[in-house]
Structures are given as C-alpha cells and as structure tokens.
Amino acid sequence: MTDGKIWEVMLKLRVFTPWMVLKELNPPSFLRQYVKRKIRSLINAQVKAGILRVLNDDPPVFGFPGESVEKIQRKCNVCGKAFIPVQDSDQHCSDECEREYRKRRQRRAVE
Numbered sequence: 001m002t003d004g005k006i007w008e009v010m011l012k013l014r015v016f017t018p019w020m021v022l023k024e025l026n027p028p029s030f031l032r033q034y035v036k037r038k039i040r041s042l043i044n045a046q047v048k049a050g051i052l053r054v055l056n057d058d059p060p061v062f063g064f065p066g067e068s069v070e071k072i073q074r075k076c077n078v079c080g081k082a083f084i085p086v087q088d089s090d091q092h093c094s095d096e097c098e099r100e101y102r103k104r105r106q107r108r109a110v111e
C-alpha cells in the first residue's frame with residue numbers, strides 16, 4: 001500500500017474520516033493496522049502542509065479547502081438530525097436514538 005494510492009482515495013473522497021479511506025482501500029486484515037497508521041501519518045502531513053483541513057474534531061473529519069463536512073453527514077432516521085458517522089454501520093445520531101430505533105423495531109415485530 002503506497003502513499004500514492006492512499007492519496008488517490010483522499011482526492012476522490014474530498015471529505016472523509018479515516019475509516020472511509022480505509023474502507024475504500026479495503027486492505028487484507030493483516031495489513032489493516034499498518035494501513036491505518038499510514039492513513040493517519042499522511043493526513044497529519046497534509047494538514048501540516050495546509051493542503052488538507054480539519055473540518056471536525058470529534059469525530060475527526062478532514063477535507064480539501066472549500067469542502068464542507070455536510071458532504072459526509074447522514075440523517076438520523078429517528079430524530080432527523082444530521083450527524084457524522086463514526087463507523088460505516090452508523091444509522092443514528094446517538095445512543096438514545098439507536099435505542100429508540102431498536103424499541104420501535106421490536107414493537108413492530110410484536111404487532
């Protein structure tokens with residue numbers, strides 16, 4: 001996995017969290033930690049060089065100048081609030097909404 005390949009993915013995504021880059025690269029499991037570290041160090045170097053910007057701190061979102069964090073936000077399907085997914089499977093803005101969703105689903109299954 002070369003820096004060039006990682007950089008290519010970042011250029012394509014424009015706005016991303018580190019896991020989104022990892023998902024695109026989809027390394028075999030024995031390389032995951034190594035690629036994760038590479039992504040981190042490349043992001044840090046590009047932020048320091050002023051090429052990438054930190055768009056959000058927690059969770060960390062990075063992007064090119066002129067891009068906005070809205071690009072990767074999802075809409076919570078319980079409360080409708082926009083949120084940044086911390087992992088690919090995230091469908092809800094918070095633990096509360098996640099619980100509410102499960103409750104509703106259970107109720108539907110009973111009816």
Ligand SMILES: [Zn+2]
Binds near residue numbers: 081094
């Ligand atoms: Zn919500």
